[in-house]
Amino acid sequence: MALSGMRGLSVFISDIRNCQNKEQERLRVDKELGKVRTRFKNEKGLAPYEKKKYVWKMLYIYMLGYDVDFGHMEAVSLISAPKYPEKQVGYIVTSCLLNENHDFLRLAINTVRNDIIGRNETFQCLALTLVGNIGGREFAESLAPDVQKILISSSCRPLVRKKAALCLLRLFRKNPDVVNVDGWSDRMAQLLDERDLGVLTSSMSLFVSLVSNNYDAYWSCLPKCVKTLERLARNQDIPQEYTYYGIPSPWLQVKTMRALQYFPVIEDPSSRRSLFEVLQRILMGTDVVKNVNKNNASHAVLFEALSLVMHLDAEKEMMSQCVALLGKFIAVREPNIRYLGLENMSRMLMVTDVQDIIKRHQAQIITSLKDPDISIRRRALDLLYGMCDVSNAKDIVEELLQYLSTAEFVIREELSLKAAILAEKFAPDLSWYVDVILQLIDKAGDFVSDDIWFRVVQFVTNNEDLQPYAAVKVKEYLDKPAIHETMVKVGAYILGEYSHLLASRPGFSPREIFNLIHEKLPTVSISTIPILLSSYAKILMHTQPPDPELQNQIWMIFRKYESCIDVEIQQRAVEYFELSKKGAALMDILAEMPKFTERQSALIKKAEDTESDTAEQSAIKMRTQQQASNALVVTDQPPVAGTVPVSQLGLVKIPSTSNTDHRPGDQELTHTNGVLTIVDPQPLDSSADLLGDLLGPLAIEGPPDNGSTSEHKMMSPHEGIPSEDALAIATVGEQPNSVQPIGNIAERFSILCLKDSGVLYEDPYIQIGIKAEWRAHQGRLLLYMGNKNTAPLVSVQALTLSPSHLKIERSLVPDTIPPRAQVQCPLEIINLRPSRDVAVLDFSYKFSSHVVNVRLRLPAVLNKFLQPISLNGEEFFLQWRSLSGPPLKLQEVVRGVKPMQLNDMANIFNSFNVMVLPGLDPNPNNLVASTTFYSETTRAMLALVRIETDPADRTQLRMTVASGDPALTFELKEFIKEQLISIPSIPRAPEPTPTQPPQVDLSDPGALLAGLM
The missing domain is CATH 3.30.310.10 (TATA-Binding Protein)
Structure with missing residues (x-):
């Protein structure tokens, strides 16, 4: 923007920059808007130069985030100005302030068309830029033919044709049914012969969009794409200004190879041979260098070439060369290259002939499981899962089990599921499968879904030879002093069914098995008690001859739970007590579970249904459903006697009762x-x-x-079944942790509800501070996370759980906070409607042997x-x-x-x-x-x-x-x-004084923590 001679605009911008706070800025903006509105009302005496100045001010105010609901007509009227400075302002401001449905745009269509078909190239470029930015349906209907004529015109300069190609691309993407491209195959072929690289690059972008919509109409363009690649990669016949760090126009190479992937496999021998020569040159000529910019460009070309190689189903020799190149990339230090190498190796697995070649890099892939970057760890996990077969299943599953002990929480569920599926699909024998599942439950019980232990119960039930071995193994785990509740479930079920097979062994008498299971009863939740009651009934049934003392002890337990408030437990207790009086008839009533019918594994089906989703993506989808004001009720049914213990989790959506969509009516x-x-x-x-x-x-x-x-x-938005939004109001941050917070979390939150900066949370190892800025319905909240110690904090996770009325965008938090260092996490907040619900920060980290997890309310509250x-x-x-x-x-x-x-x-x-x-x-x-x-x-x-x-x-x-x-x-x-x-009065007490010694400065003078410690 040229400000020379426009003193009023310069003064206004200077005034805005000198405002001490947002209120001053708002008052200054309101004053200026009132002045502009007054001048526009007297438009007859307003010179074009002055109108231009005021329209510039409107745009600047709009860029500051304020609503500008007038002056649109004045901006549009400048489009028809005869001089370039006024016309430029009209085009720029119109494209920024008006959307495609604005009525004023109809008034400008004729003027825009006149500029497009005129002979002034500068005006043509302005008009094409406006049409491309707005891309409305009316513009497409009225102006698309004129834009097409400019694109194929030989009399127009390359600059204009380049803008015409990009403008037509925007119109076609926005309105494919309006822009007529029938019969454009020959014209596109001519455009792909263009010598000017700028026009060719823009035309290739248009071609990619056209061929993705209908490749069959553009077969004649395929040889042109091959020749373009030859020109760039083999002949390097391009001007110097289109060479980027020695790479001939990498953008055009990428677009050309992407266009080729929309066609089916190329059968023409000549084109196929030429294409493979080019791809071979790209594969051989790409290496990792120190220059980051060159790396980015060369690897963009390389990985697009790899995609094209896979698409063309190349010969095994070239595929082997690709795998070898990727194997070199997954060992470099640059994390982005490692990530892309692992990702493309996973895609290579779709070509079955290279699976054995990928196995050669198994050790390096396993090493990637320990990478600091969680994205790389995920890709390594996906690759190991895909490359596993009978020959390497034991090694891979063993590595996954070892990694499970140190893996962070966000990946453990996915890791457990994949390890269970691999163990089931490629188990050399069923005893090994049982060992793997029990290790999974022992190491990551919280992240082992019920489907996994349901499945092992099915295998044990259907294989008689496996039943004694499974009973011995689960008893070994139950003998441990502390085990996960899922292990109690599977152990009680299997011992109740099959411990009688080992009654002659030491430690397997009915009384010993009962005592082993019963000592876990005080530690389990209500959902597990029915399984334990079933086990007691089974033990009683298999105790022959009856043991009066054991029978009375079990009967006392049944009587105790006959009055339980839980219907499931009450019913089982009553029925088992009455059935146990039947004597020998009990053997027929509580007989062993019959074999399950063969069916597709629920685990494998679950993996197929979610093959393209990571655990993080699933969590995002879950939060999105919750933010739509639908409560999610999860029903978890354990297996019961006489029923199949395989049941998917039932997800029931409950419509929200809150009237959150009401908008102002008559006012x-x-x-x-x-x-x-x-x-x-x-x-x-x-x-x-x-x-x-x-x-x-x-x-x-x-x-x-x-x-x-x-x-x-x-x-009332919180009546009936509580939703995620309603639960967000409840006090959080009081979860039991071995590390206790410094100060009162609730008091800190209350203070931050009235202030814009302060400490949100602090404990002996970390301090989380907040600095906020609010403007109208938008806010920016900056979290400062400072490590107070001389050792790093690892496994740092920060998940924002936002209620439905807030839209929160946050940046990623690093997995590790170095010693005496501070990281920042900005949150961009948009308030969608009135609500008292609060957003929650689910924060966790690990320090030495301490794992700390707290849920902290964020002070993005109504006021x-x-x-x-x-x-x-x-x-x-x-x-x-x-x-x-x-x-x-x-x-x-x-x-x-x-x-x-x-x-x-x-x-x-x-x-x-x-x-x-x-x-x-x-x-x-x-x-x-x-x-x-x-x-x-x-x-x-x-x-x-x-x-x-x-x-x-x-x-x-x-x-x-x-x-x-x-x-x-x-x-x-x-x-x-x-x-x-x-709150009886305004909080005036100072911030709680930490009990720790004074902290050192975190070296960032602008950071919040430096002033709070």
């Missing part, structure tokens, strides 16, 4: 002279009292009116999206009178308020951005306040509050809240009520 928001007002198009009742019920008598003794009560029930606004009496009364009755105006008597003076209460309101308006209410015991709420759906919404207190009883008050959005009214009312009950 309209306007912003005049910095004051937000609500204009109701409905006629106001002139007979109504000035404040309606506002100045009515205080009646705290009575409950709220029926309308208010019913509305409260209707609007962060409030901005105080001052209203005079006339403005307040107008809005209050227009909002009459539920659901826009809600009233409630609040009890349990800690007694406080009215001044202290006003301080509380001001602290969470609700401005108290003194003198508006004639009753000195009352206060009224106003604020503006910002969200993506409501934008700016005015909210009004009145508090009526009784001097004789300060523990209760009557509160009335009004706004143009029912959801906002309810949420703000509940939020204020929570604050009045839980």
Whole structure:
């Protein structure tokens, strides 16, 4: 942007940069918008130069994040200006401010078309850029033919044709049904013969899009693509300016090879031979060098060439060469190259002939399982899983089991599932399979799904020779002092069914087996108790002759659980107790489980269904479902006697009861002279009292009116089954850990709800600080994670669980925080609608033998999206009178308020951005306040509050809240009520002093922690 001579714009930008805070900036922007609006109203006296200046200001204000809802016509009108400076401004601002559906764009179509078909190349480029940026349907219908003519015109300069190709590409991607490309095969073939590399590169981008849509119409272009690759890779016949670090136009090479992959296998011997020569040259000429830019370009070409080699089903010799090259790449230090090498090796596995060649690199692939980068570890795991067969299954599964002990939590579930599937598919004998599954459960019980132990039960049940061995193995694990509950389940089930087969062995008598299982009963959850009761019944059945003492002991257990509140446990206890009185008939009733019918493994089916998903992607999908305000109910059924112990987890969606999609209806928001007002198009009742019920008598003794009560029930977002959003309100961060936090987590959160910087969490090893910035419905929250020790923190994970009303984007947190170092994690937050739910940070790390996991509420709360606004009496009364009755105006008597003076209460309101308006209410015991709420759906919404207190009883008050959005009214009312009950005054206490010695400076002077430690 040229600012010479435009002093007013320069001064405005300087003023914005000199603003001390956001409020000053907003006031300066409002002042400037008012000035621009006034000048546009007197447009007749406005010179084109001045109009250009004001339109530039509008664009700058828009780039700052403010809404610019006027001046669009002035911007569009500049498109038709005869001079380049004004026309340039018109095109740039129009493409930024207006979307494809804006009505004003229709007024500019003819002007844009005239510039496109005109002879002024500069104007042509401006017009093509605008059409490409907006890409609307009307533009495509009206202008696509003209853009096509420019592209194939020999009289236009390459610069214009290049922009025409990119413009046509955008129109075709956006509106493929409108842009007519029928019969374009010959024209594209001509374009691919273009000597100018700029036009050829843009045309190739267009060709990739066309051929991906319908490759059959462009067979004639295939030889042209091969010749282009020959020209670049073999002949290197290109100008010097298109050579990037010695590589001939790598972008064009990549696009050309990508286009070739949309065609089926090439059968023409000449084209195939030429293509393989080029690919051979690329494979032989690529190596890892120190220059990062050259590496990026050369490897982009190389990996696209590998994809083309796989697509063409090349000869085994070339495939072996590709695998050898990838084997060299997975051993280099650069993590990006290692990642790509492992990923392409996984794709190579689809070609069965190279599987034996890939096995030669098995040791290096296993080494990649210990890589610091989790992405590389995932790719190595996928590759090992894909390359496993009968010959190497034992080695690979053994490595996976060893890795399981040190793998981080986010990968253990996927690792356990794949190890179980490999053990099942390639087991040399079933006893080895049982050993592997039991080791899995022992090492990673929390991450072993029920499908895995259901499957081992099926194998044991269907193979009689395996039953004694399985019973011996599970007894060995149950003899350990501490085992996972899943091991208790599988051990109790197998011993209950088959321990009688080993009754003659020491340690396998019915009494010993019962005692072994029963000592685990106090440690298990309710879902495991039914399996233990079934085992007791089986042990009782197999005890022949009966042991009266053992029988009485088991009967006492059954009687104990006959009155259990859990229906499943109660039913089993009652039925087993009655059945055990049948004597010898019990043998027929509780006979051994019959063999299961052969079926596809639930594990293998589960892996096939989710083959393309990683564990992290599955977690993201789960969170996305939860954010759609649907509770997820998981039912986990253990196997019971007489039933097949294979059941998939049932996922039941429960629709949310919250009315979160309600938007303002009849009210309209306007912003005049910095004051937000609500204009109701409905006629106001002139007979109504000035404040309606506002100045009515205080009646705290009575409950709220029926309308208010019913509305409260209707609007409650947390009734019925609790959703993820509702659970987010509950206190978190109090999970039991061996490492105790320093200071009170809840108090820190409360303080940060009113402040924008401070310490969120601290323990002896780490300190997490926060610095936040809020503007309207958007916020930026920066987490500072500082390692306080001389040893690194490893396995660091930070997962953001956001409620449905917040859209949070975060950057990745490194797996390791070095000693005395600090890392930053920025969070970009957008508020979608009013809600009191809070986002949760699920944070974990490992230090020495300590594994710490805490869930911390993030202070992205309702009041962060409030901005105080001052209203005079006339403005307040107008809005209050227009909002009459539920659901826009809600009233409630609040009890349990800690007694406080009215001044202290006003301080509380001001602290969470609700401005108290003194003198508006004639009753000195009352206060009224106003604020503006910002969200993506409501934008700016005015909210009004009145508090009526009784001097004789300060523990209760009557509160009335009004706004143009029912959801906002309810949420703000509940939020204020929570604050009045839980926070009696503004927190003035200093931050809790750490009990640790003073920390060293983390060397970053701009970081938050440096000022907090």
